[in-house]
Amino acid sequence: MAIKSSKKTDDNTKERVISPKESELDTLNEVKLRPKLLVDYIGQDSIKKHLDIAIKSANIRWEPLEHILLYWPPGLGKTTLSLIISNEMWVNLKHTSWPAIEKQADIISILTGISEWDILFIDEIHRLKPQIEEILYGAMEDYTIDIMVGSGTGATSIKMDIPKFTLVGATTKLSSLSSPLRDRFWNIFKLDFYNRDELGKIVRRSLNILWCEIKNNEVGDIVAKKSRWTPRIVNRFVKIVRDYQTVGHDVESISGIEKIFDWLGIDSLGLDYLDRKILETLNSFWLKPIWLNTLSSIVWEEEDTIEDVIEPFLLKIWFIERTGRWRVITDAGKSHIETTVYNFK
Ligand code: ADE
Secondary structure, three states, X not given: OOOOOOOOOOHHHOOOOOOOOOOHHHHHHHHHHOOOOHHHOOOOHHHHHHHHHHHHHHHHHOOOOOOEEEEOOOOOXXXXXXXXXXXXXXXXXXXXXXXXXXXXXXXXXXXXXXXXXXXXXXXXXXHOOHHHHHHHHHHHHHOEEEEXXXXXXXXXXXXXXXXXXXXXXXXXXXXXXXXXXXXXXXXXXXXXXXXXXXHHHHHHHHHHHOOOOOOOHHHHHHHHHOOOXXXXXXHHHHHHHHHHHHOOOOOOOHHHHHHHHHHHOOOOOOOOHHHHHHHHHHHOOOOOOEEHHHHHHHHOOOHHHHHHHHHHHHHHOOOEEEEXXXXXXXXXXXXXHHHOOOOOO
């Protein structure tokens, strides 16, 4: 019997501080913290190098940049990179996502409304409907769209030129992207988690921008360690630390910082109640694999959220393994969940 997962418990209605998904508040906070040019962008060195060459070459050839596909989990800087690309090309960025592109008329209106060389950023591009993708094929290939005029037997299609533009597509699921669409991207970049050193640099850069001076370097390392290798989470933590400092809380000592994370319910590795719930559930199955939909029903969380938002980090730190729809806790995950002492108030 398929277990239907109906979602949200009281617990899950809490906004997760460590969610890598962008919230409205992030958009406001990140305006200040987001790097605007490639030189200010920390990490993803190989992507930066390729982008730098592609942008310089397009500028020398006086042509729009070739289409770019960015993939990997949320929070790693796909939006930031698209903003940087538009700044480096000196063009406008039009940001949209699949829910805003329901009908063919929606994408036609976007494509006819942009200016030459503009960057069109489509988030979660793998979710676009096939009839929308079809319009994108011609638009990406030779900057034309086919529009149907008339109706019934008298309907004909006319080709229309659109401005030469660059499509930057972002996806967390490369395998869900149809191959005709994937093949039309000249550059496919896989973003990766950031290492501790890079995160430490992002912490210091963001603290500086927010005029928050912390002399103890270890504090930055703790913030970086708990940020799940994700800059968006780093910046959320930095802002929280700044707020605590502003109201007079001790943010210079390790114990002062650890207290803040205890209050937030975040453990030594940056795991929160939802990660722990998943690990505890898997642990309760004595190292036997369980189905994703069973896990989803037990923890009352959408399968998509578990797969796209929670699991990437748990997989990266080898706390779980997944094979198709099966999930199992590893020895390392088991040991963490059984030995970590939680001081959450
Ligand atoms: N803020 C968010 N992401 C960043 C990055 N990659 N480099 C510098 N600051 C950032």
